[in-house]
Amino acid sequence: KAGVTQTPRYLIKTRGQQVTLSCSPISGHRSVSWYQQTPGQGLQFLFEYFSETQRNKGNFPGRFSGRQFSNSRSEMNVSTLELGDSALYLCASSARGESTGELFFGEGSRLTVL
Amino acid sequence: AQSVTQPDIHITVSEGASLELRCNYSYGATPYLFWYVQSPGQGLQLLLKYFSGDTLVQGIKGFEAEFKRSQSSFNLRKPSVHWSDAAEYFCAVGPLGQGGKLIFGQGTELSVKP
Numbered sequence: 134k135a136g137v138t139q140t141p142r143y144l145i146k147t148r149g150q151q152v153t154l155s156c157s158p159i160s161g162h163r164s165v166s167w168y169q170q171t172p173g174q175g176l177q178f179l180f181e182y183f184s185e186t187q188r189n190k191g192n193f194p195g196r197f198s199g200r201q202f203s204n205s206r207s208e209m210n211v212s213t214l215e216l217g218d219s220a221l222y223l224c225a226s227s228a229r230g231e232s233t234g235e236l237f238f239g240e241g242s243r244l245t246v247l
Numbered sequence: 248a249q250s251v252t253q254p255d256i257h258i259t260v261s262e263g264a265s266l267e268l269r270c271n272y273s274y275g276a277t278p279y280l281f282w283y284v285q286s287p288g289q290g291l292q293l294l295l296k297y298f299s300g301d302t303l304v305q306g307i308k309g310f311e312a313e314f315k316r317s318q319s320s321f322n323l324r325k326p327s328v329h330w331s332d333a334a335e336y337f338c339a340v341g342p343l344g345q346g347g348k349l350i351f352g353q354g355t356e357l358s359v360k361p
Contacts, residue, residue, distance in 0.1 A: 166348070175352070176354075189348050223290055223291070225291075236291075
């Protein structure tokens, strides 16, 4: 069974640009969560989608958005990039409708903002 | 406030020695507790989880953790560390049904001396 796939793995953007990151969950998984990982703040929850609906959202500005498609694939978008958005963005999928914390993580998309 | 504290930012142990990584949590309800491991350039992998029942839980790679409600702790242990255990370890807490939101500790980086 293929794991969680995130694309792109690495990308460099400049301030003010926008970026879209993609996540394909494990086949059959309907829940997709996104986390931001930085050295200073650690792992912080961005949002979670289930059956194309956002179920939960973390404490991030509106520049951070996401969506989920009918095939459970998810994208997250960051507009008007700031230097502080440089981070590893991790996507995780889980099988069940109710979260049990058994998240399966992708390898992440490392975003550098110059 | 809900939080997870990992007091040790970095630990170095000799190969073959025992290991204990500390985790304390603050959570209003009955927590679900997890340990994840992250190797360099990789996503997170679930080591073990505690939902209920026996307070000593076994995980993958020879790890175990003990839930102590009176101390609000969930320490990770391994009797004999291997060089391949060098990685960053994250303790996390989450409720059921919250849409995939886990609260992570800041992580403990483990180095293994030959």
